[in-house]
Amino acid sequence: SSVSAYSHDGTTGTVTIVSKRIFEVGFTHSELVPLIGGRRLFLTIQPTGSGKPAYYAMIELQPRFTRFAGSSSIFIYSWIDPVMDGFDLVFRGRVKTPRGVTMRGAFNDDDSEPAQTQEGETRWRYDWIPAALPYSGDPVEDAIRFGGVDADGASLQKSASIEIMLRRVSFTNYRTPFLLWPAPVCADAVLSCLQALESWPSDTEGCGTARQVTPCLAQMPQPPTPPIVTKEHFAGDLRKAIIAYYGEHESDILASGGNTRPQALLSVDTQRIDVVVDPDENALGYDLATHLVYRHPDVVFPGSDIVWFGVYRKSDGGLVELGPFN
Incomplete structure (x- = not known):
């Protein structure tokens, strides 16, 4: 048999045939986000042999909490819901507590924690930006720890893992599944x-x-269209920052065997500029939902571990910070 995966917006996964009856579909984090955000996954399954009809599957995925452990005073609702906050997608979980409990946040080991909001005397909301949720659930063993204190000041903690669950699966041999399950x-x-x-x-x-x-x-x-900050724009700002940097440190740089200022400026290359999308690579810690972060390898001491970061507000394109980081 052959299997292909796709969605209304063109998102595809990597299909691996394990055996005659088993196949797997794998996704990168960026491919997974729109699917757990509400877009449907479609599979075309073509059995081996001429004349056999193809079968189509429609799958809906949703994240949920599992593997609960800890205080019974912290009740974690199972499903994590994709909702829109204006034009921005967020993944929303909720917790309920007895009166008098104050929640202190939710934490894990990879800095992909949600933002906490108190909704009432006993209800708490936790919102993940899209890029953070897959990291919160990968690996599954990396549990989210919800912490709080009760009215007497005693610490409370409850942990839960995040898994991606099948919310709905449907099959058909109808030849145009997009008509059966339209966008x-x-x-x-x-x-x-x-x-x-x-x-x-x-x-x-x-x-x-x-x-x-x-x-x-x-x-x-x-919303008003924000200015587009291109790689070329960052390259220009980077050259200005390098000129200022050499104005303060040029003698020390040259004494340590670094590039001259002209060499450093000529080393700025837009093809070596990357946009930071992985929270693990976001060394400066800015919110990637509201900030555009560029990076360029070091041009002062080529081959060093130093990286030059440029941070811009997405709202108006304003430069927030630009400099070297090690």
């Missing part, structure tokens, strides 16, 4: 709910899931 469209009730919100953009959870809300966003007032 979502904007429902009148959802659009009316969005238009009735007190302000915009704002949290849309009360109007539906990310899958239900996203098709309606094109009909809502759009």
